[in-house]
Amino acid sequence: MCGIIGYTGYREVSAVLIDGLKKLEYRGYDSAGVALQGSEKLVVTKTAGSVDGLKEMLINLADSHLAGIGHTRWATHGRPTEVNAHPHSSCCEDIALIHNGIIENHSSLKKWLSEEAGHVFRSDTDTEVLAHLIEEYYENDLLLAVRKAAAKVKGSYALVVLSAKEPGRMVCARQDSPLIIGLGERENFVASDIPALLAYTKDTIILEDGEFASITKNDVQLYNQEGNIIHKDVFKITWDVESAEKGGYEHFMLKEIMEQPVAVRETLRQRLDMETGEVTLDELDFNQEELANLEKIYILACGTAYHAGLVGKFILEKLAGIPVEVDVASEFRYRDPIINKNQLAIVISQSGETADTLAALRLVKSKGVKVLAITNVVGSSVSREADQVLYTWAGLEIAVASTKAYLSQLAALYLLSLYFADKRSGLANNLAHELAAGLVALPGQLKLLLNDDNLQEIKRYCEKLAKWDRAFFVGRNLDFPVAMEGALKLKEISYIHAEAYAAGELKHGPLALIEEGVPVIAIATQKHILEKTLSNVQEVKARGGDVFMITKKAFAESFKKGEACFYLPDSAEILMPVLSAVVTQLIAYYTAVIRGSSVDKPRNLAKSVTVE
Numbered sequence: 001m002c003g004i005i006g007y008t009g010y011r012e013v014s015a016v017l018i019d020g021l022k023k024l025e026y027r028g029y030d031s032a033g034v035a036l037q038g039s040e041k042l043v044v045t046k047t048a049g050s051v052d053g054l055k056e057m058l059i060n061l062a063d064s065h066l067a068g069i070g071h072t073r074w075a076t077h078g079r080p081t082e083v084n085a086h087p088h089s090s091c092c093e094d095i096a097l098i099h100n101g102i103i104e105n106h107s108s109l110k111k112w113l114s115e116e117a118g119h120v121f122r123s124d125t126d127t128e129v130l131a132h133l134i135e136e137y138y139e140n141d142l143l144l145a146v147r148k149a150a151a152k153v154k155g156s157y158a159l160v161v162l163s164a165k166e167p168g169r170m171v172c173a174r175q176d177s178p179l180i181i182g183l184g185e186r187e188n189f190v191a192s193d194i195p196a197l198l199a200y201t202k203d204t205i206i207l208e209d210g211e212f213a214s215i216t217k218n219d220v221q222l223y224n225q226e227g228n229i230i231h232k233d234v235f236k237i238t239w240d241v242e243s244a245e246k247g248g249y250e251h252f253m254l255k256e257i258m259e260q261p262v263a264v265r266e267t268l269r270q271r272l273d274m275e276t277g278e279v280t281l282d283e284l285d286f287n288q289e290e291l292a293n294l295e296k297i298y299i300l301a302c303g304t305a306y307h308a309g310l311v312g313k314f315i316l317e318k319l320a321g322i323p324v325e326v327d328v329a330s331e332f333r334y335r336d337p338i339i340n341k342n343q344l345a346i347v348i349s350q351s352g353e354t355a356d357t358l359a360a361l362r363l364v365k366s367k368g369v370k371v372l373a374i375t376n377v378v379g380s381s382v383s384r385e386a387d388q389v390l391y392t393w394a395g396l397e398i399a400v401a402s403t404k405a406y407l408s409q410l411a412a413l414y415l416l417s418l419y420f421a422d423k424r425s426g427l428a429n430n431l432a433h434e435l436a437a438g439l440v441a442l443p444g445q446l447k448l449l450l451n452d453d454n455l456q457e458i459k460r461y462c463e464k465l466a467k468w469d470r471a472f473f474v475g476r477n478l479d480f481p482v483a484m485e486g487a488l489k490l491k492e493i494s495y496i497h498a499e500a501y502a503a504g505e506l507k508h509g510p511l512a513l514i515e516e517g518v519p520v521i522a523i524a525t526q527k528h529i530l531e532k533t534l535s536n537v538q539e540v541k542a543r544g545g546d547v548f549m550i551t552k553k554a555f556a557e558s559f560k561k562g563e564a565c566f567y568l569p570d571s572a573e574i575l576m577p578v579l580s581a582v583v584t585q586l587i588a589y590y591t592a593v594i595r596g597s598s599v600d601k602p603r604n605l606a607k608s609v610t611v612e
């Protein structure tokens with residue numbers, strides 16, 4: 001949840017670090033710091049504020065540094081204060097390090113280091129233990145000291161370490177927390193995520209769990225746990241610097257909402273024949289017999305990815321006829337679920353680094369269940385630990401509130417359902433053809449949906465909604481998971497307390513919350529239950545609820561003139577969640593902008609939750 005960066009080379013070190021940290025602030029932004037390495041000593045500068053504040057503090061610092069490390073924090077252990085900010089140093093201040101992750105056995109190590117080895121601790125963090133541990137083992141070989149320290153540690157870490165005695169050298173270690181090395185000419189980089197590197201290089205090496213690296217400006221050496229040199233492929237990033245910037249939009253979130261037609265098209269590309277609607281998923285290799293014997297699918301995920309899974313359940317059951325259970329990963333991993341080999345686990349994760357989802361993945365794998373990952377980040381932990389991966393090609397998603405990744409997860413689940421249906425029973429039924437044809441039209445329909453008139457219409461509704469501190473989303477059947485996602489989006493960026501209910505559930509309690517003017521967003525896109533949903537909406541209106549309908553153009557005659565209705569383009573009903581979700585995203589976005597909240601970096605949240 002923190003952003004880390006390291007650099008050694010010919011450029012102005014502090015400038016590279018600050019630039020990289022700015023691009024990593026979406027990972028955590030409650031405090032920041034850098035350590036700059038001169039020919040003799042390390043200079044550590046930290047602040048309990050933003051990277052901009054840190055930049056101010058570095059202005060007068062002469063720049064004759066050989067290497068440096070920088071960190072932007074999202075506190076887990078120790079409040080966001082200057083002393084708890086990274087980098088953390090050893091007693092003699094000749095070792096400094098930055099860390100992303102959690103050291104689970106930090107208390108016992110701290111006790112040993114302070115009581116038996118005489119180390120003096122400055123902060124309340126788990127991380128500082130590492131600086132003293134490395135100092136304890138240091139005998140003029142930083143790599144060896146880091147390896148020895150890592151062997152003592154339990155937990156997750158992406159680590160970059162400097163020693164004042166080894167000018168120009170950075171040593172890194174990775175366990176359960178992302179770390180990428182960027183390769184350059186007479187310079188090299190290391191960072192927790194791609195945006196920090198893109199301005200300088202597209203050639204990267206992804207460090208895996210248990211691996212170490214020794215980096216100087218002219219050399220990158222990789223080592224395994226045993227300290228043997230290993231070789232790894234260079235991975236070329238296809239994203240450009242621009243995609244890391246806002247592309248002219250006020251917020252990354254709006255840019256990413258507007259990128260959804262492309263994100264869905266790219267995710268369908270080479271997998272859906274836009275002529276015939278035929279689906280080929282070459283990256284998957286499920287055999288007929290395996291799928292025929294499949295008794296059950298578990299979908300495991302968190303947050304928005306979990307909501308995509310709820311839509312996936314409907315589609316997979318309807319098209320492939322396989323029973324699907326969708327679980328919140330943080331609950332699944334401690335629920336002792338009934339697992340056996342005739343099941344498949346689909347884990348969904350935009351970042352591919354969410355700790356609870358990763359743990360759920362490892363749990364089912366340990367019981368011999370095959371795991372298929374749907375993720376957006378190549379080389380992420382989930383992608384490397386799953387048996388098979390279906391990547392969403394949504395591109396880099398920076399805003400904490402997930403939008404284009406969610407829509408591309410839905411697209412991936414539609415493809416997967418057609419693939420399983422075809423493998424299990426052939427695509428005889430009309431629904432499969434309707435879906436395939438609908439998918440072909442989807443990118444174009446999304447583009448249409450995101451036209452200016454629609455944006456203005458939604459913005460007008462949000463002027464009213466923004467005045468409230470609570471709101472409700474209701475829907476039935478396939479509309480209910482979208483109502484849940486809409487409520488999550490509004491909650492996480494506008495801080496309005498929004499709740500989603502299955503419309504049929506209202507009269508069993510939630511209806512008590514409806515009073516004059518309370519905003520209720522009702523989603524009705526499914527013909528076979530339209531009347532049921534509309535009668536629930538009447539119950540709300542009867543208690544003074546102020547209803548905003550999201551429905552299909554085809555259902556217009558069911559509504560009176562003047563009723564607040566947003567009409568979606570007509571598409572296959574099974575595909576409507578993709579279109580209705582976009583409207584709920586825009587409602588959250590414009591309401592948050594009107595309420596002045598920090599849209600891309602909402603309080604208390606982070607883009608990738610790498611601790612449980």
Ligand code: AGP
Nearest residue numbers: 303304305349350351354401402
């Ligand atoms: C969604 O807007 C949130 N950022 C959050 O709920 C997110 O979906 C959840 O943390 C899962 O993240 P993942 O898809 O990267 O695993």
